Amino acid sequence: MAETKTNVMRMLDKAGIAYHSYTYDHEDGKIDGVSVATKLGQNPDQVYKTLVTKSGSGQPYVFVIPVAAELDLKKAAKAVGEKSIAMIHVDEINKLTGYIRGGCSPVGMKKLFPTVFDQRVLDIPTVIVSGGKIGFQVEVAPDALLKLVRGKTADLTVE
Template identity: 70%
Template sequence: MAEQKTNAMRMLDKAKISYQTYTYAHEDGKIDGVSVAEKLGQDVRCVFKTLVTRGASHANYVFVLPVAKELDLKKAAKAVGEKSVELVHVDEINRLTGYIRGGCSPVGMKKLFVTVFDESVDRLPKVIVSGGKIGFQIETSPQDLLPLVQAKTAPITMEG
């Protein structure tokens, strides 16, 4: 059976970036990042979630952070030079990115938004992000992934 390719995987292939894919069962509805990391037997510090936000200027931003952490909206706004940012409503995610909640990858969105990874990614040999579809995850090196999505890093998570 041929592996199902998502848009994110096609983008990585096109950029000649090596990656590993993981799939997980999601019929139980547990698609939050921590559950996914547990299902894959992966360290929660290496599995990142992708959040889409809107700034005070109405521009959209993508923040990618460890699944067990929470986005600090003040730090996130500072990282992109906005007065404030807020998460976009779940109904808007597909229209903006082409992905659905739970399957939103920082790779292969409809448009390349300003993307910021939590600075903890700089200390990791690998990072796992959504493969662009619920049930699919992609592991690759941050050194390959961040330039592909033109991402920068900043401290964007809440302490503790």
């Protein structure tokens, strides 16, 4: 059987970016990042979740942080030069990104939104993010991923 390729994997292939893909069973409904990292025996400090937000003016921003961390909204706003940032409602995720909750990847959204990774991504050899579908992940070199999504880094998490 041929390996299923997600749109994220096809985009990484097209960009010539090496990656390793993982699949996991999600029948139990446990699709949060920490549960997924545990299922796959991965270091949660290396597995990052993709959070979609909007500024007060309605501009979407994407923040990518370690799965066990919490986004500091004040730090996030400062990182993108906005007064305030708020998480978008779960109902808006698909309309805005083309993804669903639990399968949101920084790669391959409907539009390339300003994307900021937690600065700790620079301290790890590879980062694991959603493969764009629940049950799929990709492991990529942080610099290649940052370049692909035109991302930057900043201190983003609650201490």
